[in-house]
Amino acid sequence: MTLACLAAGLVAAPLQAQTTTTYSNTASGAINGTTTCAAPLVRNFTVAASYVVADVDIGVLASHTWRGDLRLTLQSPAGTRVQLVNGDTDNLSGDNFNVRLDDDASQTVNTDGNTVTHSTSAPPYQNQFRPNAALSAFNGQNGAGTWRLEICDQFPSSDNGSFTRADLYLTSMPANYADLSLTKTVSYASPAFGASVNFVLSVTNAGGSPLTATGVTVQDSLPAGFSFTGASGFGSYSSGTGVWTVGSIAPGTTRTLTISGTVTATSGATVTNNAEVSASSAYDADSTPGNGAAGEDDGAAASFTVSGTRTAGIAPALTCPALTTIHDWDSVSWSASATSGSYALTGIGTMTFGIAISGGSFLSNATYGGQSPTRQNAVTGGLSPAQYSLFQLVDFTSQAGTVTTTMTLPTAVPGVQFRLFDVDYSSGQFADRVTVTGSFNGTAVYPVLTNGVTNYVIGNSAYGDVLSADTSANGTVTVTFNAPVDSITIEYGSHAIAPANPGQQGMAIHDISFCRPVGNLAIAKTSSIVSDPVNGTTNPKAIPGATLRYCLLVANNGSSTATGVVAADPLPPTVTYVPGSLRSGTDCAGATTAEDDNASGADESDPFGASFAATTISATAPTLAPAAAIAVAFNVTLN
Helix, strand or coil: CEECCCCCCCCCCCCCCCCEEEEEECCCEEECCCCCCCCCEEEEEEECCCCEEEEEEEEEEEEECCHHHEEEEEECCCCCEEEEECCCCCCCCCCCEEEEECCCCCCECCCCCCCCCCCCCCCCCCEEEECCCCHHHHCCCECCEEEEEEEEECCCCCCCEEEEEEEEEEEECCCCCCCEEEEEEECCCCCCCCCEEEEEEEEEECCCCCCCEEEEEEECCCCCCEEEEEEEECCEEECCCCEEEEEEECCCEEEEEEEEEEECCCCCCEEEEEEEEEECCCCCCCCCCCCCCCCCCCEEEEEEECCCCCCCCCCCCCCCCCCEEEECCCCCCCCCCCCEEEEEECCCEEEEEEEEEECEEECEEHHHCEECCEEECCCCCCCCCCCCEEEEEEEECCCCCEEEEEEEEEEEECCEEEEEECCCEECCCEEEEEEEEEEECCEEECCEEECCCCEEEECCEEEECCCCCCCCCCCCEEEEECCCEEEEEEEEEECCCCCCCCEEEEEEEEEEEEECCCCCEEEEEEEEEEEECCCECCCCCCCCCCEEEEEEEEEECCCCCEEEEEEEEECCCCEEECCCCCEEECCCCCCCEECCCCCCCHHHHCCCEEEEECCEEEEEEEEECCCCEEEEEEEEEEC
């Protein structure tokens, strides 16, 4: 299993002046029993002008029953051949072919539905699809000469049709351009866990380029399983954004960066690091910065596979500042086939479970407790005596199928730990993948996953690659959150070594230990000078008669909702409170809600309260959730 990481939203190179010329062939011809792939229908395009090709599109219009029988190949004057349309003889039964093939199209040809019929009128072409093999193979070649389009019927005795026309669109290279290419290597192909590894990136501007590329950046978002320790070489690199700022690259120049780190994935894991030129001032004929397209020379990847004999990892201890509450499946119920449930947790409140399936269906098996999802004790994780767990037995129809379990808590807790049973693999049958993510106030929180013998861990995902018995601990993955979370999502599915149709597979969620929530209130006080009797509001000074503004900020840095919050600020005799100046909010800058000076009335719950009595300012909040804050601002006169 490989894990690749590449950031989206990158900046492409600016457009340059280019010319696109259309060459048409409208000589009709039959596509019938004689139009075999050994003797295809050929249509040529003659290009007289000599210029370097920057981009190629081709539109083809043909009538034909069962469009999936057609195969299209384009050959350049240089002899480069690209099979643009492979056909889809098993599934595609729609009629006619009315398509402009373009590498930049979002959808691949022959994926528009097996019963969709194309129109018989073009141009403009009814559909714009990406070819099965890239037209960019022709970029950089001279356009002059004869371009050859071959059309054949893979089953000529079954369905017939006719060729109507084709249009070849050739875009010429602008006068000024820079040909950037990127390479990447890794220092060790099989490092051990904890070993130091270097990724070396090199971006080159070809010697024949007429232009120096400026503003060049490379996006290299580091993958899970590799922990960054430093970078050296040309320019600067930010591990936070993944951006290598290269700057300018003259023709014939190579810039190099070395990214160093340590291996954090477990034995057997393959970690892949992808990179791509993300911005450049110059046009590049054979690649577009930041488009994420495979096969372009401005992208590169390097991988390592973690070596060593795998042993079960040792899970970190769950660190709880207060008591622990355990959700024990032995002492609670779950209705077979149910996809939701709620449970009271001592000292926390009511937790809800929600389970959703996509790309498959739950199965019923008496050995595993009946209709899944269900509580069962046949899959035990090696525990003796056997304990109950929540089992998900599914039939996935593709590698994309998933079961997503979401645990939602009424308030954040400081930490959580639980085990997943039977994360494993069976050759030709299934390959488990499980990804666990937490959330705290809408921000993602990632756990530590501890592997078993039959699975390995990369970041917050575990992958099965060896078979584990139902009663074995080999397939167990331990999940540990030692940071506050208020929800947890478990996504169970397949990874790349699974069959296209994985079929039956299962995973169980065992008992869950929750740290009980705690509050942690912190208070800060700030001040500013508003005015003084000499300077007014222009550069005021703290002299007698000056007006000062104070702000009290109370924040809940804990994982529990605080109730009945009261903060008091006794004023010293050196200042006098300015009546009617109390304001409240969630931060000092936003403290604009008016509060009167007494401790009663509607202003005491809008949603905060504030008052002044004798010499003391008071601020109140009935509740203060984790990460929430109350701010109270007021003015005083300096005596």
